[in-house]
Amino acid sequence: MAIREAVSADGTSIVYRVTGPEGARPLVLLHGWAGNLRNWGQAADLLAEHFRVLAVDLRGHGYSDAPETGYDDPKNWAADIAAVLANESITAGAILLGWSYGGIVLTDYLATYGAGAVAGVVYTGSMASIGRDVPGAVTGPAMVKAIPDVFEESSARAMRGFAAFGNANTGKGPDKGPDAQRLFGGSISTLPRVRKALFYRTVDNTETLRALDIPVLVMHGTADPVVPVENGRYIAETAPRARTSYWEDSLHGLFIEDPVRFVAEVTDFAAALS
Template identity: 85%
Template sequence: MAIREVVSADGTTIVYRVTGPADARPLVLLHGWSGTLRCWGRAADELAGSFRVIALDLRGHGYSDAPESGYDDPKNWAADVAAVLAAESVTADAILLGWSYGGIVLTDYLAAYGTGALAGVVYTGSQAGIGRGVPGAQPGPAMQKAIPDVFEESAGRAMRGFAAFGNANTGPGRDKGEDAQRLFGGSVATLPRVRKALFYRTVDNTETLRTLDVPVLVLHGTADPVVPVENGRYIADTVPTARTSYWEDAQHGLFIEDPSRFVGEITEFAAGLG
């Protein structure tokens, strides 16, 4: 395992972790809102058996820099991903995977840089755009319930807000308690101003989805209370090359709810890319 960093176009330092064989297909993991590169848990470890896994701390999250502004500019998010790919000399055959807000960042990258470095794209529990009135960007009931408390400076109010997510990121089961608490810890550690700033933008990436020329896999739980399954269906219906896997009664964090199935479906998708 190697922890590395790179400076993005606007001077923001992006921290990322690389695991797995150096000569394997790159799999770039983009976490969600108020997450970290550690959110992937056992699934990332298992994926590293077959892929060169590159997991980012998005700007404002984890150990990456948290600039005062710029979170409303899609070009900044796109440049962060591009900087990591360049630092790792990834020029072809990579898979870009976005979870939750990571799907927006993923699509920001596609809009700015295209698919030249990619063999495929995976959206899991995610959407491609953001903002009121943007198609395929409706927040789910758990997200609606969590706002505005999750933006609060007050620790008590912030914790109350995050409690609205419940087990959405892990699914039911006491065996996921450690995973749930790790995710909550990473969320609270994200600065309140960053949590809020990520929602201060409106981006409709529909045209980018319509013109994608690489295979796309959409994974989504039908009971996702954070990013409704309708958002995943919008991606699938818009992308010409999309295939889907809708997990019946599953929630938001499929890679924690059923790591083995998640790894299996990503591995199967990659095998079909040639």
């Protein structure tokens, strides 16, 4: 395992973790809003048996820099991913996998840089666009309930806001408590101004999806209360080469609910790529 740093176009430091065998297909993991590269848990270890896994701390999250401004510019998010790929000398064959907000970020990258370095993309519990009245960008009831408390600097209000997610990010079951606490801790450690800034932007990536000429896998829980399944269906209906895996009654964090199934589906998707 190696922790590395890339410098984005605007000077922002982007930290990422590399695991898995040299020479394996690169798989870039992009976490969600108020998350970090540790979100992936056991799934990251299992994926590293098949891929060269690059788990990224998005700007403003984890150990990456948190600039004061710029979160509303899709080109900044795109440049962050480009910087990581360049730092690893990846020019072709990569898979980009975005969870939740990470799906917006990977689509920002495709909109700016195209798919020359990318063989396929995976959206899991995610959307490709954001903003009020933007198609495919519906906010789920758990997120609605959490806002605006999750933007507050008051720790009590912030914790109350994040409590609204309950087990949405981890799925049901008594063994999910440690994962839920790990994700909760990462969310609280994300600066309040960053948590707020990520929601104060609007981008419609529909045309990028329509023009996408690489395979797409959409994985979505049908009971996702954070990013409703209709967002995943919108991606699948818009991207020409999309395939789907809808997990009946599953919630937001499929890679935590069932990491073995999650890894198997991503691996099968990768095996079908040229």
